[in-house]
Amino acid sequence: MDFTECYGDSVSSVAAAARSGCRKRVRRLIKRGFSVDCRDNRGWNALHEAAAAGSKECVQDILAAGAGSSRGCSAYVNSLTHEGESACHLAAQRGHLAVVRLLLKAHSNINQLTNDLSCPLYAAVDGGYKEVVELLLCKGAEVNRTHTASCWTCLHQAVYKGHSEIVRILANVCNLEVLDDHKISPLFVAAQYGQQECLEILVNAGANVSTQAADLATPLLIASQEGHQACVDYLLDHGADPNVACSHEWPQLPIHAAAEFGHISVLRRLIAVTDRACDRGDGMVSPLYVAIHSHQSKSVEMLLREGFSPDAQDCTHILGIRSPLSFALCRTSSKPYSESVGLLVAAGASLSEEDWIYALATDETDLLQLILKHRWIPRPETLTRDCSVPHHHGKTVLKLQEVRELLCVALNQVHFAARWLPLLLKAGLEPSLLLQPHMLEQADSEVLNYLLEFVNWSNLSPPLKHILDRRRTEKTWEPCPHFDSVPCLSHMCRLQVRSVLGPDLLMRTDVVQQLPVPSLLHDFLQFRDIPEASYTHSPPSPLSNRLQGYRSTHEHRHVL
Structure with missing residues (x-):
């Protein structure tokens, strides 16, 4: 049954007159013997209607008539609707101060609860009726009892609604640390809903700013x-601690919340006061992770700019995530890769085998190009000595382990070599590092020819020559005609130039333009005359399958 909608044919004559505030008609009907206690489909009688309408005169007359009923005035003034609402509650809910005063004088129950656990004071607080609240408090209304299914008090509700003057009144008489069913205090509510003035009132009144x-x-x-x-x-x-753990699952801090939701100005303030142990500390979680999770690239950018590590800590045991970059890569559902990936790579995030799979085990080259835009491949002798410098020509230099893992993945992804091989060689990778048995056995004919054009094909080791001879016999490799001859002098010269300058400087800088040679030779010296191998597209398996397959079948190939 609907107890909220009023059906006109169920309303008594006196109640209808009271609703309109017509005192003369109410008096006339009462004098003619009409009952003031007849109820409509909501359980409302004439007193409820007069109180809700705010008609003090009608309330007076109806109370006088109700006093003569068989139940008496006290019972009548406290009669309830089907929703458990008294006339006092209805008047307080609508801010009718004079009516509330009159009903209290008639001994209305000031703390009567409705079916949904409201009361006159809670209703007045909810509506923001300051004078009604003051009257009810003066008459002894209970202030700390809980209301609603979530156990909020009047102070919770006043804060939630932003009724600062009422909060100021209640703060002097209420328990400031009263908690709802989730142990949330009124101050917590003020912080949650941005009620700054209410927050200040509560803090100044002594509320705990570090409540949890x-x-x-x-x-x-x-x-x-x-x-x-x-x-x-x-x-x-005012003393709130930004380094208190705020979660049972992992040590979440306020800085994580600001980063996750992209509140940049808040994040900036928290960065200045949060202990940096959250960035790299064991058992902690860098805010970079939550920023990446929610695709908040602005948060990622600010954290990196303020010195947070692009590598952070390994959170495998906490969140099942190895590094911010691996997380950003797996969070990218479509190409091109997310802005967060670019920010991390540019900031020098370390590249693992799994990260290289994303770049090489695909017929798309956008990620590899992004990496090579910001990373410098060191020359072989630097790798051998493992003494790479942190930056070179404005780019972060790949570490020895990163290059090893790059080569390991590359030699396990020969199927895609037509896509990644030209990019790596033009980025300064020493081609001899790829002259491995697996490469020569698995590469298709065009890819193999392209790679051989970058080396002295006449002085390959006997095992490698044996592989090429076998493939030629099996007709799985069709070599370029000039591979049967000794390389020409010009080719030998450019190999020597590359050896002297280093493949990194030769391929990625304008050092060739500074050599005392004709400009027509510049492209030749940088191997730009060699046509790239064409890529034969075949629908690849999902990357997740390739990652899993790589983990279970790949071999670590010792190439350095």
Whole structure:
């Protein structure tokens, strides 16, 4: 049964007159013997209607008539609707101060609860009726009892609605640390909903700024999550600790919440006061992870700019994530790769075997191009000595282990070599590093010819020559005609130039333009005359399958 909609044919004559506030008609009907206690489909009688309408005169007359009923005045004034609402509740809910005063004088139950656990005081607080609240408090209304299914008090509701003057009144008489069913205090509510003035009133009244909810969330965390800058600033300025763990699952801090939801100004403030142990510390989680998870590239950018490590800590045991870059790559559902991937690569994030798979085990080259845009492949002798410098020509130099893993993945992804081989060689990778038995056995004919054009094909080791001879016999390789001859002098010269300058400088800088040779030879010296191998496209398996297959079948090939 619907107890909220009023059906006109069920309303008594006196109640209808009271609703319209027509005192003369109410008096006339009462004098003619019409009942003031007849109820409509909602359980409302004439007193309920008069109280809700705010008609003090009608309430007086109806109370007088109700006093003569068999139940008496006290019972009548406290009669309830089907929703458990008294006339006092209805009047307080609508801010009718004079009516509330009159009903209290008639001994209305000031703390009567409705079916949904409201009361006159809670209703007045909800509506923001300050004078009604003051009257009810003066008459002894209970202030700390819980209301609603979530166990909020009047103070919770006043804060939620932003009724700062009422909060100021209640803060002097209420328990400031009263908690709802989630152990949320009124101050927490102020922080959550950005009620700055209410927050200041509660803090100045002595409320605990470091209170924690059942899930360990603090007011500072929730304000950071919601992006309430003024509340964040006020809490920090009044002793809120930004380094308190706010989760049972992992040590979440307010900085994580700001990063996750992209509140940049809040994030900037928290970076300045948060312990940097969260960035690299064991058992911690860098805020980079949550920023990447929620695709908040602006947060990623700010964290990296402020010195947070692009590698962070290994969170495999906490979140099942190895590094920010691996997480960003697996979070990219479509090409091109996310802005976060670019930011991490540009910041020098370390590249693992799995990261190289994303770049090489595909017929798309956008990620590999992105990596090579920001990373420098060192020359072989530097790798052998493992003494690479951190930056070269404005780019981060690949570490020895990164190059090893690059080559390992490349030699296990020969199927895609037509895509990645030209890019790596033009980026300064020493081609001899790829002259491995597996490469010569598995590469298709065009790819193999392309690679051989970058080396002295006449002085390959006997095992490699044996592989080429066998493939020629089996007709799985069709060599270029000039491979049967000794390389020409010009080719030998450019190999020597590359050896002297280093493949990195030769292929990636304008050092060739500074040599005392005709400009027509510049392209030749940089091997630009060699046509790239064509890629035969075949629908690849999903990358997840290739990652799993690589982990289970790949061999570590010792090439350095």
